[in-house]
Amino acid sequence: MNLGVSTYSYWHFERTKQPIYYYLDKASRHGFSGVEILEDHIRELPVSELKEVKRYAFSLGLDIYAVAIHNNFVNPSRDARVKEVERVKEWLNKAYVLGASIIRVNSGRWRTIPNFDDLMRNRGVEPPIPGYTDEDALKWVEEAIGMLIPVAEDLGIILGLENHWGVSAKAQYMVRMFNDINSKYFRAIMDTGNFIEDTYNQLEAIAPYTAMVHAKTYFGGGVWYTLDIDYDRVFEILRRHGFNGWISLEYEGREDYDSGVVKSRDLLIKYVRQY
Numbered sequence: 638m639n640l641g642v643s644t645y646s647y648w649h650f651e652r653t654k655q656p657i658y659y660y661l662d663k664a665s666r667h668g669f670s671g672v673e674i675l676e677d678h679i680r681e682l683p684v685s686e687l688k689e690v691k692r693y694a695f696s697l698g699l700d701i702y703a704v705a706i707h708n709n710f711v712n713p714s715r716d717a718r719v720k721e722v723e724r725v726k727e728w729l730n731k732a733y734v735l736g737a738s739i740i741r742v743n744s745g746r747w748r749t750i751p752n753f754d755d756l757m758r759n760r761g762v763e764p765p766i767p768g769y770t771d772e773d774a775l776k777w778v779e780e781a782i783g784m785l786i787p788v789a790e791d792l793g794i795i796l797g798l799e800n801h802w803g804v805s806a807k808a809q810y811m812v813r814m815f816n817d818i819n820s821k822y823f824r825a826i827m828d829t830g831n832f833i834e835d836t837y838n839q840l841e842a843i844a845p846y847t848a849m850v851h852a853k854t855y856f857g858g859g860v861w862y863t864l865d866i867d868y869d870r871v872f873e874i875l876r877r878h879g880f881n882g883w884i885s886l887e888y889e890g891r892e893d894y895d896s897g898v899v900k901s902r903d904l905l906i907k908y909v910r911q912y
Contacts, residue, residue: 643675827851852886854897
């Protein structure tokens with residue numbers, strides 16, 4: 638098991654965004670083995686620059702193990718969904734250039750609560766578009782993932798569906814999709830902080846399908862909410878299901894980034910070293 642950090646841990650969408658090299662330097666100085674790169678930090682970079690990002694990370698002793706993107710397959714318009722599929726294909730190829738083994742994808746959500754802060758105040762729950770149900774959304778997501786599987790297999794990159802609002806906010810829906818699609822290139826990214834209700838039973842349900850873990854921490858209180866995560870229990874679940882992959886820190890606290898990330902590393906490293 639390895640401990641890495643998402644570049645999101647150093648930037649929560651609200652402050653000045655730094656060049657990707659700034660976050661790589663931070664990850665290295667804070668003692669992580671690897672880094673997960675958020676789409677926002679490399680979106681405008683050409684392929685030639687992505688190659689330099691890969692080289693620079695290697696020079697720091699960092700693996701780029703994952704890329705996290707934003708996408709939405711929950712849309713009644715098939716044309717819109719296909720456009721999202723094509724966008725994810727582009728990111729699969731960018732992840733390949735960077736040497737990543739997994740790419741975080743979302744199911745997407747209804748966006749009937751447009752503002753994310755309002756969605757968080759509603760604990761991630763939003764109603765479907767009038768005239769549609771979650772069953773429609775599940776079919777759309779499965780269709781989109783099915784279109785992506787051949788590309789993922791060809792590149793050798795896992796599509797990691799995170800429990801990240803929308804239909805993937807429910808473990809039962811995620812398990813259904815994994816079983817329906819039944820591909821080793823479509824796995825779960827377990828986010829320890831995104832099952833707000835019935836947390837541990839839902840984490841348990843997706844554990845057999847988990848290829849990577851987003852470990853949330855909230856030093857100084859959470860930006861949107863705070864969960865008191867029992868990491869003894871989380872790692873017991875992972876151990877029981879034979880998980881031995883990357884633990885990727887997503888620090889989401891209000892404390893200063895540097896101190897919050899270091900405290901998070903100190904919290905998690907003891908669990909990682911038990912393996």
